[in-house]
Amino acid sequence: MTDQSWRAPILHVDMDAFYASVATRDRPELADVPVIVGGGSRGVVLSANYLARKSGVRSALPMTRARRLCPHAVVIPPDFETFGQVSASVMECFRRVTPIVEALSLDEAFLDVRGATRRLGSPAEIAEQVRTTIHDEQGITCSVGVAATVSVAKLASRRAKPDGVVVVPPAQVTAFLHPLDVGELWGVGEKTRDMLHRLGLVTVGDVAHTPVQTLQRVVGHQLGGHLHDLAWGTDRRALTPRAGPHEPDRSMGADETFARDTDDPEVIRRELLRLSSRVATRMRTAGVAGRTVTLKVRFADFTTLTRSRTLPEATDVTVEIHHTATSLFDALGLQRARLRLVGVRVEGLVPRETVHRQLVLGERDHGWADADRAVDRATRRFGNAAVRPASLLRPA
DNA sequence: TCTGGGGTCCTAGGACCC
DNA sequence: TCTGGGGTCCTAGGACCC
Numbered sequence: 370m371t372d373q374s375w376r377a378p379i380l381h382v383d384m385d386a387f388y389a390s391v392a393t394r395d396r397p398e399l400a401d402v403p404v405i406v407g408g409g410s411r412g413v414v415l416s417a418n419y420l421a422r423k424s425g426v427r428s429a430l431p432m433t434r435a436r437r438l439c440p441h442a443v444v445i446p447p448d449f450e451t452f453g454q455v456s457a458s459v460m461e462c463f464r465r466v467t468p469i470v471e472a473l474s475l476d477e478a479f480l481d482v483r484g485a486t487r488r489l490g491s492p493a494e495i496a497e498q499v500r501t502t503i504h505d506e507q508g509i510t511c512s513v514g515v516a517a518t519v520s521v522a523k524l525a526s527r528r529a530k531p532d533g534v535v536v537v538p539p540a541q542v543t544a545f546l547h548p549l550d551v552g553e554l555w556g557v558g559e560k561t562r563d564m565l566h567r568l569g570l571v572t573v574g575d576v577a578h579t580p581v582q583t584l585q586r587v588v589g590h591q592l593g594g595h596l597h598d599l600a601w602g603t604d605r606r607a608l609t610p611r612a613g614p615h616e617p618d619r620s621m622g623a624d625e626t627f628a629r630d631t632d633d634p635e636v637i638r639r640e641l642l643r644l645s646s647r648v649a650t651r652m653r654t655a656g657v658a659g660r661t662v663t664l665k666v667r668f669a670d671f672t673t674l675t676r677s678r679t680l681p682e683a684t685d686v687t688v689e690i691h692h693t694a695t696s697l698f699d700a701l702g703l704q705r706a707r708l709r710l711v712g713v714r715v716e717g718l719v720p721r722e723t724v725h726r727q728l729v730l731g732e733r734d735h736g737w738a739d740a741d742r743a744v745d746r747a748t749r750r751f752g753n754a755a756v757r758p759a760s761l762l763r764p765a
Numbered sequence: 766t767c768t769g770g771g772g773t774c775c776t777a778g779g780a781c782c783c
Numbered sequence: 784t785c786t787g788g789g790g791t792c793c794t795a796g797g798a799c800c801c
Contacts, residue, residue: 413769415801428801431767474771474801558799591775592798624770661793671768677794712770 375539378492379608380480381514381522382463382499385531387476388416390509391455392445403442407432411626415447419531455507462502466495471608477526479519481608496534520555521546521602527553542602547574554599561588576600617657617718622665623647624712630669632705638695639760644713645691646758653745657718658683662693665712666701673710676701683717683724687744688737690715 384390388406393399403421407414414435417426424439436442456475463470466489469481482495489495496513503511510532514525517539524546529535537545551573552562564587570576576584577600585593598604623644631637641664652658663677676697684690694713747756 408769410766411769413767415769429768431769433767477801556799560798589776619773622771626769629766663794673796675795679793710769714772 375483375486375492375517377481377483377517378486379516379519379522380482380492380496380499381516381519381526382478382480382496382503382511383513383526383530384459384476384503384509384511386416386418386422387509388447388452389418389421389445390416391452392416392448393418394508399443403439405432405435405439405442405444406447407435407444408446409628411628417442455509458507459503459511462499462506466499469608469610471610479522479608493534493536496536500532500534516542516602518542518602518604519606519608520599520604523555524549524553543574543577546600546602547572547577549573551576551596554596556592556595556599561592564588573600617655617720619718620659620714620716621648621651621655621657621718622663622712622714623651624665624710624714626667626710627708630707630709632707634705637698637708637711640711641694641698641713642691642758643761644711645694646687646761648713648715649685649687649690649741650745650748652685652715652718653721653741656721658685658721658724659715659718660684661716662690662697663712663714663716664694664697665710665714666698666703666708667710667712669707669709671709674701677716679717682726683719683721685721685741686737687741 389404392406393404401420403424403426404418405414405421405426406416410432412432414426414428414430414432416428417435421435421439421442424442426435426439426442432444436444452475460470460472460478463478463480467480467482467485469484471479473479480499482489482492485495486492489498492515496515500511500513503509512526512529512531513534514522514527514529515534515536516522516525521537521542525535525537549572550562551557551565551570552559554573557565565571565576568587570579576596581594581597584596587593588596595604625640625644627636627640660683661677661679663675665673665675667673678693678697680689680693690713698711744756
């Protein structure tokens with residue numbers, strides 16, 4: 370297989386057990402111990418090293434179950450600041466290989482290396498160079514999938530784990546894809562997998578040989594067409610590098626699970642204020658404003674609902690977001706139902722300078738926006754705890 | 766003490782406008 | 784008098800990803 374057969378070789382680079390690897394890389398005493406990175410009592414597993422995985426611990430598993438499966442595991446709380454720093458260094462390393470890098474998350478990225486083969490060698494050789502560099506510079510391992518499309522490269526990197534490389538040349542794509550379970554496909558989760566299985570579509574090959582119209586009737590127009598492409602390895606999604614002038618987020622939100630379920634309206638209202646303030650601060654830092662405020666409520670039995678309201682004008686003002694969220698909450702008319710979580714999200718974000726507020730006579734928004742900016746300045750100088758609404762102050 | 770927190774995209778129905 | 788379709792916005796929910 371020569372390099373010329375690759376129209377545009379794509380690398381998918383995925384760190385192995387990223388959070389756990391970073392958390393233990395400077396702690397040799399944890400090298401031979403099962404390690405779980407995860408949150409508090411009501412949290413889930415964010416990452417587990419391969420020793421812990423031997424006991425059945427997986428990402429997203431409730432911590433309570435993880436501890437039961439692996440009682441001797443060392444549990445480390447996540448340190449996202451460090452994860453972010455390591456991630457930035459890793460992405461920088463990728464950009465030394467090619468400018469066409471699409472970061473999918475902190476710990477994985479696609480690299481289009483079509484412009485790098487003359488300089489650095491075959492895609493497989495580039496993959497090994499990347500792995501060596503990451504290991505030498507960051508002290509962690511990664512796995513790389515190489516293919517002509519992003520979706521196949523992504524599946525290949527999973528097959529390469531841990532600490533390996535898998536190359537799927539164009540001529541071998543269907544031989545690689547078709548034996549896989551449909552649930553392996555990127556975008557097919559538990560529900561869709563079950564639905565396809567019930568119809569007798571178990572492998573990717575089964576899906577490939579099903580008429581598109583049939584798939585679309587079962588899983589919807591969009592996904593049906595997409596599945597067919599994935600099953601033949603023909604999706605041609607191009608990389609969208611985030612390096613340059615990247616498009617703003619479409620929404621920003623914050624939600625939090627209470628340490629204990631609560632039915633206290635005052636506790637809930639205060640939490641909505643905290644979350645609104647957090648979201649609005651991030652929006653102002655990013656220089657965006659949004660029109661649609663969405664409230665999320667999760668009950669003790671885990672059922673979840675959302676309510677949203679679209680405002681006449683986009684806002685980044687804490688008080689407006691909080692007011693909208695509480696008004697949506699009040700409209701639910703909950704009679705002291707026990708809540709597990711509340712959340713606030715603002716959607717339809719646009720750059721703030723494109724928002725021209727219509728000043729209504731007597732409106733006091735101006736004052737609130739000014740107050741927010743004063744809070745932002747104080748927070749930047751004195752830290753997060755410096756300024757907060759009176760209702761969020763703890764009684765001494 | 767089962768089930769986090771950050772997102773994206775799609776679907777479907779109703780309102781409303783032309 | 785009766786019949787109509789398309790486009791866009793809004794809302795709610797759901798599936799999925801890391």
